[in-house]
Amino acid sequence: MKPNDDGKGLRQRGTFLIWGIPMILSLCGLVMIASLSLRNSMTGGNPYALPLKQFQFLGLGMTAMVCCVMFSPQALRRHCGLLWLVSLALLWGTLIPGLGLRAGGARRWISLLGFNFQPLEVLLFTMPIFLADRMTASRREGLDAFVRPTLLVIFLSVLPLMLQPNLGGALVVIGVCCLMHVESRGWKYPVLGGILAFFLIAFLIWQAPYRMRRFYAFWDPWSDPTGKGFQIIQGLVAFANGGLTGVGIGKGLQEDRYLPEAQTDYVFPAIGEEFGLLGTAFLLALYALWTWRAYRIYRRSEDPFLSLLALGMAASVVCPMFLNLGGVMKLMPLAGVPLPFISAGGSSLLFMWAKVGVLMAVDRTLRGRELGMEELPEVSGRQARRES
Template structure:
């Protein structure tokens, strides 16, 4: 227990697990995207277009990780509010006709030349940085601390998301703010806020017919198996086909246009079909080991700002994983959130690696602080 609490600094304070596990996850995602792309290109399309595109995003994400790992934490904290406001501006621009791209009835994308960009990912990157700074600077407590800054930041962050509409993004941003507040002030008001949020979401679902149809498809997908329940059913069929060890890479039947969004939101069922229960459990174990490694960094944090920032960044990575897995495994309604490091998509891949870079910077900062403290204690006293 002592080794876990103190982080076993001599053995686990290195950064290789912080970036090594996401690297393995990203490579697994590239393999699956390549498999899906090759099978779905039999209609005459370019077989390597999707994998080459994702590989470019992967390389760019690694570059951004290095940049973030070299960025001083003081500089990141000083300009965090600018990054937050800029991300809110971009999210709001998706609502402007002619600028935002409407896909599937929602405006969540911006077009940058031939590349689509989802500002939500930048918002999920900036909110933990800005919130950590606000919580550290705030001298309020109790209800006042929950109202300002937590509820204020959460409200302005999710307001444009509600108009897109983006219920999954709203859940993630609100969850990050509540978790960071609980780390500093306790769980009383976050639990109350979570209950109110659930009530508001229930009203939003009831007010929109398409959300009600999606909820009904979640509760009973077999009532409309060829329309609203088709994707959920095919995802479950993919898991069943995989059984224990899977059917083998490139041999999944669900890849042949049976499973919609197999490269993005539904890549986990595709992995389950090709690699079986063993493959999916191995994948989940990688997320678990990474979370434990980051938790050890969190336990070593020497300031409230670093503690809140580490927790917020970790929540912004692990939260989407739970939302995605809950949707594809029929544990919660679908929200269109990709699986971190694995699903096809440039915005999520790039900013996930940026978060890894900041966590590496925090780990390096703590290592230097601990080394300085150890050398000071080892100095001979006069």
């Protein structure tokens, strides 16, 4: 077998991992949501309503993935400014009475054309495309490069999120933008900005009573086990109940009576109870493998736009994952963001799959360029790309 054949086989297996792992995660989420929905049958509700809805959005998500694969990254780049402005308009729309929906004291949802969705997910899809384009086109350096476009994009994106309010979503936006800036211009100013953001976030937590309750719950949940610390304690109890192998699917006690938001924010502790340490370790390994594969796509590209685009799309999946897992495992205050591909929620699932499609489109473009370079036997791949 030729050496090039081995390389092609590795690339094909890598492409499978980019969509195959999210498929496994999404199916695990469907199984878990179906298990958690069994309680509805005891109260007269339809136990199949939520799993069916999630399955429909999985189909829509895969359709979105196929559409994104069919579009070249350059085609998305040509319309990135309009896409980002539309996502900002939708974010502001959540604050308009009658258009935005209030739930849990916040306006994070919008009702449009008979559909309810979360505009943050639209923003986390369009913003990396727009920022990758602006960073690639910009010739600014130093502080000026951080202020424009990075800090400007952060400010315009985070402002409506803070008015909703949605601190968890704002943290994801800041994390994605700063990671992209580090890749493009270096780490100096994002680190300085991060220090200032830490004090600003501490002030925002201090001045908002509900955020202070979340912080106290994180710091010492056992000081008020039936109040502000109830949710995080029950999540830890769910992990403890699961042990090594879990109590079995559909047999979790916490999810049925004690664990709030078991289908969304706290789906990971529910998985820990039913499938144990082995089940949660399996999911963490899948996330780690997917992150490694996305990182490989990012590292392969010598095109600045494609490299930044791949990094931004991967970061917009990985950052919510860390915030969710850190919150439910008491490693950080709960941010209220869903677990990618697993938590119940159509908006998140749909746009997570769209990001998978963009990563596949980047990978396809890179493979096309690499195959073109292989036709030049006297020139190495890196040298050929530089000369092209």
